[in-house]
Amino acid sequence: MQRSVPSRAPLVALFLAVAAAVTAAAWLYAYHQALGPLAARGRSDLLLAADRLVTQLQRYREFAVLTADHPALAALHEGGDPEPARAMLREGADKTGTSAIAYRTPDGRILAAAGDRMANDVADAPFFRRAVGGALGARLVTDPARAREPGSRLFTYAAPQFGPDGRVRGVLTVSVDLARLEQEWRGTLPTVYFLDASGVVVATNRSEILGWERHDDGRVTSPGGRTYRVETVTRAGYPIRLQDWSPYVPRAALLLREPLPVIGLDAFALIDVRPARRIATLQASAVLAVVLFFGAILFLVSERRRALTLANAELETRVASRTRDLVDANVQLTREVAERQEAEAALKRAQAELVQAEKLSALGRMSAGISHELNQPLMAIRSFAENGAAFLERDRADRAADNFGRISEMTRRMGRIIRNLRLFARQESAPAGRVDLAQVVASAIELTEARARAEGVALVRAGEAGPVWVRGGEVRLGQVVVNLVTNALDAMADAGGTAREVTVTLTGGAAPAIAVADTGPGIEAPERLFDPFYSTKAVGAGMGLGLSISYGLVQSFGGDVRGENRADGPGAVFTVTLEPWRDAEEAA
Numbered sequence: 399m400q401r402s403v404p405s406r407a408p409l410v411a412l413f414l415a416v417a418a419a420v421t422a423a424a425w426l427y428a429y430h431q432a433l434g435p436l437a438a439r440g441r442s443d444l445l446l447a448a449d450r451l452v453t454q455l456q457r458y459r460e461f462a463v464l465t466a467d468h469p470a471l472a473a474l475h476e477g478g479d480p481e482p483a484r485a486m487l488r489e490g491a492d493k494t495g496t497s498a499i500a501y502r503t504p505d506g507r508i509l510a511a512a513g514d515r516m517a518n519d520v521a522d523a524p525f526f527r528r529a530v531g532g533a534l535g536a537r538l539v540t541d542p543a544r545a546r547e548p549g550s551r552l553f554t555y556a557a558p559q560f561g562p563d564g565r566v567r568g569v570l571t572v573s574v575d576l577a578r579l580e581q582e583w584r585g586t587l588p589t590v591y592f593l594d595a596s597g598v599v600v601a602t603n604r605s606e607i608l609g610w611e612r613h614d615d616g617r618v619t620s621p622g623g624r625t626y627r628v629e630t631v632t633r634a635g636y637p638i639r640l641q642d643w644s645p646y647v648p649r650a651a652l653l654l655r656e657p658l659p660v661i662g663l664d665a666f667a668l669i670d671v672r673p674a675r676r677i678a679t680l681q682a683s684a685v686l687a688v689v690l691f692f693g694a695i696l697f698l699v700s701e702r703r704r705a706l707t708l709a710n711a712e713l714e715t716r717v718a719s720r721t722r723d724l725v726d727a728n729v730q731l732t733r734e735v736a737e738r739q740e741a742e743a744a745l746k747r748a749q750a751e752l753v754q755a756e757k758l759s760a761l762g763r764m765s766a767g768i769s770h771e772l773n774q775p776l777m778a779i780r781s782f783a784e785n786g787a788a789f790l791e792r793d794r795a796d797r798a799a800d801n802f803g804r805i806s807e808m809t810r811r812m813g814r815i816i817r818n819l820r821l822f823a824r825q826e827s828a829p830a831g832r833v834d835l836a837q838v839v840a841s842a843i844e845l846t847e848a849r850a851r852a853e854g855v856a857l858v859r860a861g862e863a864g865p866v867w868v869r870g871g872e873v874r875l876g877q878v879v880v881n882l883v884t885n886a887l888d889a890m891a892d893a894g895g896t897a898r899e900v901t902v903t904l905t906g907g908a909a910p911a912i913a914v915a916d917t918g919p920g921i922e923a924p925e926r927l928f929d930p931f932y933s934t935k936a937v938g939a940g941m942g943l944g945l946s947i948s949y950g951l952v953q954s955f956g957g958d959v960r961g962e963n964r965a966d967g968p969g970a971v972f973t974v975t976l977e978p979w980r981d982a983e984e985a986a
Contacts, residue, residue: 856899
């Protein structure tokens, strides 16, 4: 019977659709997130440009206010010579770059002037009448059709001069061409422009959009009369202007606005959104790469399963065709198979019994050592308790307190032994973290020193005594150290007359390490040390999995284990190298 293999095309199409949807969502999210910092930087640039224009115009306002009270101008009302006043005004115009300066009577008649762009129709202008009334007046005169020509955009201040009777007797008008101010910041990024009350671009750092007029219905008209449709969309709460004004103005840009009531203009900035799109594209590409990577892995796994399914179907077909020929032979072999299965079952039961016996033996040795370690402090506690009671009966409270203190110390020692035993027996599933390697070594020595004393082996600790912080798991590292020490004790079981000693050396620094050295016979085949089920012990003394498991645990912490024969004498040394714990990891 053959199995039908499902088609891959629908699954591939579904995966591609999901990948496209996830990539599009990642791009949109990244794009919206990138608009915030982009708008903040654009807002800073806009405020800087607006402040620059306001500051430049404020210089001319102060010039008008200070010059209005000049004695040369006041002398004109007393029949003085107008030439000193004209000379003073020409000098002021040359120093400040003013386009035109005129001192007028309240009815608009010019008494003294300097410059070649003098306005004559000011007598009835609101800004001039405001100055006649005693306040500072200002106006902007623009000609959209001639916006790029000199003198087409004049910003004028009118400052009053008061007579001895406190009434206004003259008005000084100071006019500055905005084109002169733009020369200092034209062409800088981003695109910045200023609109007057009628919606005309009167100042900008892009000369090609001077004189353009914005209408309420969204249209924009150039000085030549050509009309463009401008569309505004909203993304993540930010207005984005879609336009085709000029190759020097971004086609898609964040629209930022800042009102400037001091000079009666509105400042706008067009911030190109291409950087945000590039960031979104990079992040979406990364997401797409991850999705495609895992998709490729799933595809390879599914292809492997597909190949296995096809092979299985072909195999089932062959088996079905040959089954008919093998039925008779199978009947004859049934009895032999049954006998062999019974023998295998008996062998497995024997192996299981041997393994169980070894487990019970190991448990007995450890229990005897722990019982001995606990029995000593128990007997001491009993003795100190009896002594303490006797001292209390004799009113010897100080000696009783000393005995009770010794009881407390013995209790802490028992608690430490039991804690180490519980830690060794516990299954740890927590991720790797900050572990004191010195404490791990101390706990492992406490668990194995009872056996070492019983077998006449000197268990020596050397190296660092203080904390050595590494990256790992406390319980799993303890299992590794106990396993290495236990293997060292097993290796010296038949050491004969040599010095029986196991040295555990702890080193810190950039590469913390634990070295367990013994004086046994050494390693026969170092290249096979960490192979599963490889063991040099006698049959039934172990399954050959201890070093393989220890190697896997240390590798999971980013460390390394190596074993070699000692160069300074008989025996072997196993070295565990771990990664040090770093403060940056702790903070994360």
